[in-house]
Amino acid sequence: MNHTPPLLLRLTSKVSLVTQIVIGIVAGILLALLWPNAAETLGLLGNLFVSALKAVAPILVFVLVMSSIANHKHGSQTSIKPILALYLIGTFVAALTAVALSFAFPTELVLAVDSADATPPEGIAEVLQTLLYQVVDNPVNALLTGNFIGILAWAIGLGLAMRQGAESTKNILRDISNGVSNLVKLVIHLAPLGIFGLVASTIASTGFEVLWSYAHLLGVLLGAMLIIALVMNPLIVYFKIRRNPYPLVFTCLRESGVTAFFTRSSAANIPVNMDLCKRLNLDEDTYSVSIPLGATINMGGAAITITVLTLAAVNTLGIEIDMATALLLSVIASISACGASGVAGGSLLLIPLAASLFGISNEVAMQVVAVGFIIGVVQDSAETGLNSSTDVLFTAAACQAEEAKAAAALSNQR
Secondary structure: OOOOOOHHHHHHHHOOHHHHHHHHHHHHHHHHHHOHHHHHHOHHHHHHHHHHHHHHHHHHHHHHHHHHHHOOOOOOOOOHHHHHHHHHHHHHHHHHHHHHHHHHOOOOOOOOOOOOOOOOOOOHHHHHHHHHHHHOOOHHHHHHHOOHHHHHHHHHHHHHHHOOOOHHHHHHHHHHHHHHHHHHHHHHOOHHHHHHHHHHHHHHHHOOHHHHOOHHHHHHHHHHHHHHHHHHHHHHHHHHHOOOOHHHHHHHHHHHHHHHHHHOOOOOOHHHHHHHHHHOOOOHHHHHHHHHHHHHHOOHHHHHHHHHHHHHHHHHOOOOOOHHHHHHHHHHHHHHHHOOOOOOOOOHHHHHHHHHHHOOOHHHHHHHHHHHHHOHHHHHHHHHHHHHHHHHHHHHHHHHHHHHHHHHHHHHHO
16 A cells, blocks of 8 residues: 655645745735635635634643643743743833834824724723733633633643642643644644635735825834844843844744734734744743733734824824823833734724823824724734744743753853
């Protein structure tokens, strides 16, 4: 009997996943330009891929975090605190960068679009209150709705309780975790087909023309995100690991940022980031908590979006602001970004909150939100790519710094 695998399987096994994704992107663009009707239909592939990621992410986080904590050995160290510090620093630096670019290249908007059909939060207290309620959410509801704060809370609580359980119980949790991880790998291998469908349907339905009228605004947004991705984040990582950060930066952008760019969901990209952390040989006890947490609170891209669009509205209305007020905006944008949902367009609804700092009415602010949705095909994709790749970048930086510190301590002992 001939057990030779099919030609397609042999070919894909020899080509890296990133290369397959690039091929899917190019094929999607060509299909959208040459056969737009078929491209829109193939959007089903993209929707199925994103839905599969979103479906498997909550159970993956719940099982993996619970298993990691239950099987955590006494005395072993994790790097959660340094990672949290990097998340907060990175988000605040992103907001400051957005302020600087907005002052250097002021943007004006034509606020003549319909208000988005959505309800923004009324204040920062409401954002924080929502986060607290997410912590104590019903565990079944948290899994059903993708509430990763609630999922983390229950997984950590149950994991700590299970540490007192029998070894056989811990082994069962480990086996379930491995099984779910294998299922996730299968979904990730479908990424080239999913992204092919997403690219084809997006370009076929929106085209490129709608973006030209907002070229200046997009330039400021994307410029700020590129500065963070290629300058500020590498600087932060360098001070953490004390060596050339760019190999790690480019790995995270290539293998996490690309998929996040097209799924446009930090939550959906959690399985991809988990898989990348495993291939980077990072501590599982650390990344099983830091990656889902980062998908919720590490929102440098969201802080940029909130800041740039708010200052665009301020400039359009002719409101004068000083640097002290701009600094306050950076703080508010950073805190608000932590409350942005990990789904497409999640940061836009927090713009009215930041705009209220300058006395901008909710009606005008919601018109700015609508502009955000118009350019969302690029803005939200870039934002998510930055957010999600930074989750892995900062996790890897903290883990590698701890490993270097441990190695140095061992060397000194000898």
